[in-house]
Amino acid sequence: MKGVVNMYTTGQLAKKCNVSIRTIQYYDRRGLLHAKRTENGLRHYNYQDLKQLQEGTVT
DSSP, X not given: OTTOOOEEEHHHHHHHHTOOHHHHHHXXXXXSSOOXXXXXXXXXXXXXXXXXXXXXXXX
């Protein structure tokens, strides 16, 4: 499926990276992760955010 972008909720991202939801929220508030917001205000993160967390390169 070319062009399909994987998006993750805060909980999904936290689980995949073995960190707490509060850690994800902290990084988001500090501008270290870049969530897209849905109309309902939910945060969704992309594959780049996932890779940054997994590689420990969130800076």
